[in-house]
Amino acid sequence: MQDFVFHNSTKLIFGKDKEQLVGQESVVFSKKLLLHYGGGSIKNSGLYDRVVTSLREQNIEIFELGGVKPNPRVSLVREGVALCKENDIDFILAVGGGSVIDSAKAIAAGAHYDGDVWDFFEGKNTIEACLPIGVVLTIPAAGSESSSGTVITNEDGWYKRATGHITMRPQFAILNPELTYTLPAYQTACGITDMMAHILERYFTNEKNVEVTDRLCEATLKTIINNAHIVIEDPTNYAARAEIMWSGTIAHNDSLGIGRIGDWASHDIEHELSGIYDIAHGAGLATIFPAWMKYVYKHDLNRFVQFANRVWDIEIDLNNLEKTALAGIKKTEQFFSSIGMPITLKEANIDSDHFEEMAKKGTENRPLGNFVKLNEEDVLNIYYLAK
Numbered sequence: 001m002q003d004f005v006f007h008n009s010t011k012l013i014f015g016k017d018k019e020q021l022v023g024q025e026s027v028v029f030s031k032k033l034l035l036h037y038g039g040g041s042i043k044n045s046g047l048y049d050r051v052v053t054s055l056r057e058q059n060i061e062i063f064e065l066g067g068v069k070p071n072p073r074v075s076l077v078r079e080g081v082a083l084c085k086e087n088d089i090d091f092i093l094a095v096g097g098g099s100v101i102d103s104a105k106a107i108a109a110g111a112h113y114d115g116d117v118w119d120f121f122e123g124k125n126t127i128e129a130c131l132p133i134g135v136v137l138t139i140p141a142a143g144s145e146s147s148s149g150t151v152i153t154n155e156d157g158w159y160k161r162a163t164g165h166i167t168m169r170p171q172f173a174i175l176n177p178e179l180t181y182t183l184p185a186y187q188t189a190c191g192i193t194d195m196m197a198h199i200l201e202r203y204f205t206n207e208k209n210v211e212v213t214d215r216l217c218e219a220t221l222k223t224i225i226n227n228a229h230i231v232i233e234d235p236t237n238y239a240a241r242a243e244i245m246w247s248g249t250i251a252h253n254d255s256l257g258i259g260r261i262g263d264w265a266s267h268d269i270e271h272e273l274s275g276i277y278d279i280a281h282g283a284g285l286a287t288i289f290p291a292w293m294k295y296v297y298k299h300d301l302n303r304f305v306q307f308a309n310r311v312w313d314i315e316i317d318l319n320n321l322e323k324t325a326l327a328g329i330k331k332t333e334q335f336f337s338s339i340g341m342p343i344t345l346k347e348a349n350i351d352s353d354h355f356e357e358m359a360k361k362g363t364e365n366r367p368l369g370n371f372v373k374l375n376e377e378d379v380l381n382i383y384y385l386a387k
């Protein structure tokens with residue numbers, strides 16, 4: 001196990017009706033905020049009205065910026081930055097999913113900066129401070145509610161890039177599983193795939209003697225697998241929605257990465273896909289992660305055997321470890337398919353036209369991954385394996 005410092009300062013407020021506390025939690029930071037949200041789901045569900053009521057009860061002045069798209073765009077971030085600067089707004093409330101939260105985080109960084117916010121995503125400058133942000137989460141998926149990163153798409157060239165800073169971590173996140181009842185089955189499944197991917201990125205490490213985090217990863221994966229079909233078939237099942245929502249946060253709050261170096265190649269390879277094709281991040285991961293596994297499993301057969309055995313309950317064939325490892329990969333793929341995810345790029349309506357371009361763009365600054373370092377040709381091979 002590597003040395004580590006673990007610091008996750010996001011206050012998590014979990015349970016039924018907890019969005020009613022949003023005014024009380026926000027006023028601690030400011031009497032004036034930017035309310036940031038997506039394309040309308042929060043208005044349809046009535047959440048918007050409840051949030052505004054709670055903020056008004058605390059006499060908070062509200063500026064609004066809606067319209068965040070999935071795979072959030074830098075153009076709206078720039079609008080948000082201008083709004084914050086013009087009106088001296090010093091707190092941002094994100095009500096929605098990973099896209100809304102990521103957009104809020106980027107605004108929070110840009111509002112503290114004289115240059116263009118995209119500089120941070122291109123590595124031209126580093127973030128020094130961000131406005132504080134709060135979150136009311138409506139989809140368990142990206143884990144952005146307590147992560148220190150943001151992923152934004154630049155329409156100029158369709159680059160989807162990540163940046164982060166410790167001060168980007170939300171001050172508080174309200175998690176009410178009931179708010180996820182209105183999620184379409186497809187979005188629920190995308191979220192489940194993404195949170196599983198966040199665990200798998202950390203699970204496949206070269207670090208030895210990391211048993212406690214291995215076991216925590218396996219337990220969280222099993223919990224997600226056990227509850228996935230329940231929430232898809234019975235969307236208002238509170239108990240199962242609660243397990244999935246809490247798992248989504250744990251999957252990406254850094255506790256499962258303790259003492260180890262994660263991989264993250266599948267995420268980078270996927271970001272090229274959702275950057276160009278605007279597909280849901282989780283759906284992209286369902287196609288890429290199994291392909292990545294098939295490409296790298298020989299690098300540490302025993303780790304893949306452990307995964308197959310402990311997560312998928314596959315009996316270890318001591319005479320044929322490779323067979324056991326491959327059975328675990330197959331199970332992963334079948335599971336994604338069983339919850340309605342595409343498991344090939346063809347199923348996601350993506351052909352090979354941009355494979356070369358994506359492999360080049362994805363690796364232009366560095367090789368991808370840590371478990372196995374992947375160059376442009378490797379990434380291209382993975383797109384073909386996912387085809």
Ligand code: NZQ
Pocket residue numbers: 037038039040041042068069070071072096097098099100102138139140141142143144147148149150151179180181182183184187190191194252267281282
């Ligand atoms: O825009 P609205 O109308 O709100 O609809 C959204 C959106 O269409 C809808 N939705 C959300 N909650 C709902 C709902 N519909 C009905 N009922 C509800 N309760 O769901 C759609 C998807 O929302 P989005 O926010 O895009 O989903 P998600 O949370 O999966 O976020 C995806 C983004 O997060 C990034 C991804 O790359 C992607 O851009 N990621 C961010 C990370 C981070 N900051 O730490 C890490 C992740 O790996 C990921 O890369």
Ligand code: ZN
Pocket residue numbers: 142194195197198267281
């Ligand atoms: Zn993800």
